[in-house]
């Protein structure tokens with residue numbers, strides 16, 4: 189594999205593009221329009237600039253990484269990609285539209301992956317021109333830092349596709365784990381009920397935002413408390429994942445906490461909107477309740 193195309197220049201798409209370029213791949217980065225893909229590359233440049241300031245990288249290394257990333261405004265150039273990774277908004281209708289368009293230009297030997305957090309891979313694969321060459325590749329935020337890559341074969345994914353996805357993960361220096369195509373796969377099946385429960389705990393007045401987060405940070409050695417993590421991942425994204433897991437299993441233990449629904453509906457989506465469980469308008473985040 190030499191060329192990777194990443195569809196979606198949000199938090200996850202940028203992270204996947206940066207990590208792939210850092211591992212020597214040529215990367216084509218796209219979004220709904222060229223300007224967004226260009227802004228995505230500028231965001232990557234800013235992050236890498238920080239690494240230079242901290243003495244972790246040289247200007248030359250950063251220039252080489254950025255040289256490998258090309259923002260594109262339409263799908264045609266992706267015909268040269270060996271792997272196309274969809275990393276768009278966590279909504280099945282949006283993802284299926286993208287996969288349909290990407291499937292039209294997918295090279296004869298190339299494979300296609302979705303970075304979905306929860307949507308069934310088999311179901312999405314069935315909408316692709318060649319389901320044998322489609323697979324789930326679930327990255328974790330921030331992608332350049334988190335060591336894990338969860339690979340989820342669909343019912344139709346071929347052994348070659350699985351092997352190629354694994355080989356890509358190895359090249360990115362990620363620890364690859366293989367998950368079944370079940371709601372939430374492995375990690376989100378475990379993580380989401382924890383975050384959702386923390387929101388129930390908050391809603392029922394059992395603890396304050398600070399005490400819930402400190403409880404998990406200091407009592408469990410988690411790097412971030414569950415509410416801080418919810419803001420970091422995005423409350424809208426979490427809500428979509430919880431809904432998928434709840435609807436697909438029909439199991440009431442996965443029902444979204446009422447406060448999660450309210451925050452999602454209020455547009456209080458966390459860091460990216462400036463407000464979630466914390467307020468991000470000042471220098472340091474302040475709990476909002």
Ligand code: 3HC
Nearest residue numbers: 235242244305327328329330332333334376411412417421
């Ligand atoms: N890009 C590149 N490097 C980054 C980065 C980014 N966006 N963010 C942080 N880093 C690097 C820093 O440069 C630093 O590197 P160094 O050790 O070489 O100096 C290192 O990561 C630590 O960063 P900081 O010192 O700034 O901050 P912290 O020590 O507080 O760590 C954190 C930040 C790594 C985000 C840590 O708080 C953490 O691990 N949080 C939990 C993250 C997590 O759980 N992610 C998974 C979310 S679930 C998910 O993504 C799945 C989805 O489907 C829901």
